[in-house]
Amino acid sequence: xxxxxxxxxxxxxxxxxxxxxxxxxxxxxxxxxxxxxxxxxxxxxxxxxxxxxxxxxxxxxxxxxxxxxxxxxxxxxxxxxxxxxxxxxxxxxxxxxxxxxxxxxxxxxxxxxxxxxxxxxxxxxxxxxxxxxxxxxxxxxxxxxxxxxxxxxxxxxxxxxxxxxxxxxxxxxxxxxxxxxxxxxxxxxxxxxxxxxxxxxxxxxxxxxxxxxxxxxxxxxxxxxxxxxxxxxxxxxxxxxxxxxxxxxxxxxxxxxxxxxxxxxxxxxxxxxxxxxxxxxxx
Amino acid sequence: xxxxxxxxxxxxxxxxxxxxxxxxxxxxxxxxxxxxxxxxxxxxxxxxxxxxxxxxxxxxxxxxxxxxxxxxxxxxxxxxxxxxxxxxxxxxxxxxxxxxxxxxxxxxxxxxxxxxxxxxxxxxxxxxxxxxxxxxxxxxxxxxxxxxxxxxxxxxxxxxxxxxxxxxxxxxxxxxxxxxxxxxxxxxxxxxxxxxxxxxxxxxxxxxxxxxxxxxxxxxxxxxxxxxxxxxxxxxxxxxxxxxxxxxxxxxxxxxxxxxxxxxxxxxxxxxxxxxxxxxxxxxxxxxxxxxxxxxxx
Numbered sequence: 001x002x003x004x005x006x007x008x009x010x011x012x013x014x015x016x017x018x019x020x021x022x023x024x025x026x027x028x029x030x031x032x033x034x035x036x037x038x039x040x041x042x043x044x045x046x047x048x049x050x051x052x053x054x055x056x057x058x059x060x061x062x063x064x065x066x067x068x069x070x071x072x073x074x075x076x077x078x079x080x081x082x083x084x085x086x087x088x089x090x091x092x093x094x095x096x097x098x099x100x101x102x103x104x105x106x107x108x109x110x111x112x113x114x115x116x117x118x119x120x121x122x123x124x125x126x127x128x129x130x131x132x133x134x135x136x137x138x139x140x141x142x143x144x145x146x147x148x149x150x151x152x153x154x155x156x157x158x159x160x161x162x163x164x165x166x167x168x169x170x171x172x173x174x175x176x177x178x179x180x181x182x183x184x185x186x187x188x189x190x191x192x193x194x195x196x197x198x199x200x201x202x203x204x205x206x207x208x209x210x211x212x213x214x215x216x217x218x219x220x221x222x223x224x225x226x227x228x229x230x231x232x233x234x235x236x237x238x239x240x241x242x243x244x245x246x247x248x249x250x251x252x253x254x255x256x257x258x259x260x261x262x263x264x265x266x267x268x269x270x271x272x273x274x275x276x277x278x279x280x281x282x283x
Numbered sequence: 284x285x286x287x288x289x290x291x292x293x294x295x296x297x298x299x300x301x302x303x304x305x306x307x308x309x310x311x312x313x314x315x316x317x318x319x320x321x322x323x324x325x326x327x328x329x330x331x332x333x334x335x336x337x338x339x340x341x342x343x344x345x346x347x348x349x350x351x352x353x354x355x356x357x358x359x360x361x362x363x364x365x366x367x368x369x370x371x372x373x374x375x376x377x378x379x380x381x382x383x384x385x386x387x388x389x390x391x392x393x394x395x396x397x398x399x400x401x402x403x404x405x406x407x408x409x410x411x412x413x414x415x416x417x418x419x420x421x422x423x424x425x426x427x428x429x430x431x432x433x434x435x436x437x438x439x440x441x442x443x444x445x446x447x448x449x450x451x452x453x454x455x456x457x458x459x460x461x462x463x464x465x466x467x468x469x470x471x472x473x474x475x476x477x478x479x480x481x482x483x484x485x486x487x488x489x490x491x492x493x494x495x496x497x498x499x500x501x502x503x504x505x506x507x508x509x510x511x512x513x514x515x516x517x518x519x520x521x522x523x524x525x526x527x528x529x530x531x532x533x534x535x536x537x538x539x540x541x542x543x544x545x546x547x548x549x550x551x552x553x554x555x556x557x558x559x560x561x562x563x564x565x566x567x568x569x570x571x572x573x574x575x576x577x578x579x580x581x
Contacts, residue, residue, distance in 0.1 A: 009390055009391050010388060010389065010390040010391075011388070011389040011390070013387070013388055013389075013468070014472055014475055014476075015387050015388070015468055015471050015472070015475070015481075015484075016475075016480075016481035016484075017383060017481055017485070018384060018387075018388050018390075020380075021380045021381070021383040021384040022384040022388075022390070024376075024377070024380045025377065025380050025381040025384055025385075025396070028377045028380075029377075029381075029396075029399060029400065032445070032448055032449055032452060033399070033402055033403055033449060033452060034399070035418075036414035036415060036417075036418055036449070037402075037406070037414055039414065039417055039418055039424055040410070040413065040414045040417050043417055082320075082323050085316060085319060085320055085323075086320050086323065086324070088316065089316050089317050089320040090320075092307075093313055093316070093317055095317050095321075099564075101320070101321070101324055103560055103561075103563075103564040104324060104328050104329070104560070105324075105328075106560055106563065107328050107332065107556065107560065108328070109503075109506075110506050110510075110556035110557075110559045110560050110563075111331075111332070111510070111552075111553060111556040112509070112510025112511070112512060112529075112530050112549075112552045112555075112556065113408075113510070113512050113513070113530075114510075114512040114530040114531075114533050114534055114549070114552075115335060115510070115530070115533065115549040115552045115553055115556075116331060118335075118533065118537050118545060118546065118549060119331035119332070119334045119335045119338075119549070120331055122334050122338055122542075122546075123330060123331060123334050128334075129330065129334065130326075130330070153327065154327055154328075154331070157327060157328070173306060176306040177306055180306055186306075186307075186308060186309075189306070211405050214407070215405075215406065215407025215408065215409070215410070216407075216408075216513075217407065217408055217409050217512065217513035217516075218408070218512035218513050218516075218530070222534075222537065235407050235408075235409040235410075235513065238407075238409050238410070238413060238517075239409055239516070239517060242413065242416065242517060245422075247416075247417065247420075247422055250413060251413070251417065254407075254409070254410045254413050257407055257410060258406065258410060261405045261406055261407065262405070264405060265398075265402075265405045269398075
C-alpha cells in the first residue's frame with residue numbers, strides 16, 4: 001500500500017470508527033491491565049534491591065518457588081505425553097463416544113478451579129475413592145506434593161491436546177505414505193516423520209500448560225496440605241503474606257512470578273515464530 | 284470435518300476397506316491406545332465430576348436443597364450473577380472495539396497491542412487480585428483518598444468486579460480478532476459505498492458476520508467470570524453474605540467441614556461448566572465457519 005519510505009501510523013481506509021475503537025481499547029486496556037500491573041512493579045521497585053532480595057532469598061520463598069516450578073514441570077511433562085496420545089486417538093481413530101470424549105477435554109477450562117480442587121481432594125484423600133487404593137500401596141497423595149502434581153495435571157490437560165489436535169488433523173498423509181513406500185516401519189514413520197513435525201505444537205502446549213500451572217491457585221490449595229517448605233506453592237505464599245498485611249512481601253514475590261510469566265510468554269512466542277519459519281504454521 | 288472422517292480408519296475394520304493400510308497402526312495397537320486414552324479421561328475428568336455430584340447428594344435431596352437455598356448461599360449466588368452481569372458486558376464492548384480496530388485497520392504497534400490484550404491470561408489469578416489491593420486497599424496508592432471520600436473498592440463488590448474483568452479480559456477479543464481479520468473489509472466497504480453509515484454498516488453487516496464468534500467468546504468469558512476463584516479470593520475479603528461469591532462460598536463451607544453443603548454449591552458451578560461445554564460443542568459443530576478460533580487452546 002504505502003510506497004513512501006516513511007510509513008504513516010495508520011494506512012488509509014474508508015471504514016469509520018478507527019479513532020474511537022482504538023481510543024477506547026487503549027483506555028480500557030490501560031485502566032484494567034497496564035496501570036495496575038505497572039503500579040505493582042513500581043511498588044516492588046520501591047522496596048530497593050536489598051529488601052527485594054531479602055524477601056525473595058528467604059528460604060520459605062525459595063522453597064515455594066522451587067515447588068511451584070518442580071510440580072508444574074512434572075505436570076506439564078505428564079500432560080505432554082498423554083496430551084499427544086489423546087490428540088492422536090481423537091484425531092486418528094474412531095470409537096464410540098469419540099465426540100463426547102473430545103468435548104470433555106475442555107472440562108478443566110470450564111470447571112471452576114475451586115470445584116476441581118475440592119473434588120480432587122475428596123478423590124485422593126486417604127478415605128477417598130482413589131486414595132484408599134493408593135493408601136493400601138502405602139502411597140499418600142492428598143496433602144503432599146504429589147497431590148499438587150495431580151491438580152496441576154488436571155488443569156493443564158487441555159493445553160497440549162488442543163495445540164496438537166489441529167496440527168495433526170492438517171498433517172499431510174502423503175508424507176506417511178512416502179515413508180511407508182520407502183520401507184519405513186510404522187514405528188519409524190511415527191517417531192521420525194510425524195512426531196518431529198508435531199514438536200512445535202507439543203512445545204507450545206507444554207509451555208502454555210507450564211505457564212498456567214505456575215500461577216495456579218484454586219485447584220491446588222485444597223489438595224496441597226499447604227505446609228511451609230514442603231507443600232506451599234508460590235501463589236499461596238503471596239496470599240499468606242497479604243493476609244499478614246505484609247504488602248512488601250506479597251509484592252516482591254508477585255514481581256518474581258510476573259517476571260516468570262513474561263519469560264514464559266516470550267518463550268511461547270519464540271517457539272511459534274520458529275515454528276512458522278520451520279513448518280509454515282503456528283505451534 | 285468431512286476430511287477428518289474420511290481419514291479416520293475404521294476401528295472395527297469390517298466395513299469399508301481401509302484406504303491407509305500402510306499408514307495406520309495394527310488393530311492391537313489401536314485398541315491399546317484408545318484404552319489408555321479412555322482410562323486417562325475417566326480417571327482425570329469423569330471421576331472428579333462424578334465425585335462432585337455424588338458428594339453433593341450424599342446427605343439426600345432435602346439437605347441438598349437446604350444447602351443451596353440457605354441465605355448465605357443465595358447471597359453468594361446473587362453476587363456471582365451480579366458480578367458476571369457487569370464484567371461480561373464490559374469485556375464484550377471492549378472485545379468488539381479492540382477487534383474492530385485491530386482487524387479492520389492497519390496501524391503500527393498492532394502486534395504489540397494484540398500481545399498486551401492476551402497478557403491477563405499469563406498472569407497468575409492471585410496477582411490479578413493483588414494489583415487491585417495495591418491500588419485501592421487501605422495501604423494502596425488510592426487507598427487514603429478513597430477512604431477519605433467514603434468509597435470502598437477493595438474488599439467490596441467493585442473490587443470483585445474489577446478482578447473478574449481482569450481475568451476474563453481477553454476472551455471476547457481473542458475470538459473476534461482472527462475471525463474478523465479473515466473476513467477482511469470487503470463487506471463493510473460495499474455497504475459504505477451503497478450509502479450505509481458507519482453504525483448501519485456495523486449493525487447490519489459486521490455484526491451478523493461475527494455473531495457466533497461473539498456468542499462463543501461471551502460463553503467462555505461468562506464461565507470464567509462466574510467460576511473465578513484466586514483473583515476474587517484475594518480482593519473480596521470473604522465477608523459472608525456480602526462479598527462472598529459462589530466459589531468463595533464453596534471454599535468457606537469446605538474449610539468448615541460442611542462437605543455436603545460445599546459440594547452442593549459446587550455442583551451448581553459444575554452444572555454451569557457442563558452447560559457451557561455443551562453449548563460450546565454445539566456452536567463448534569453447527570457454526571464452525573463462524574468461529575475462527577474453534578478448537579484452539581486458551
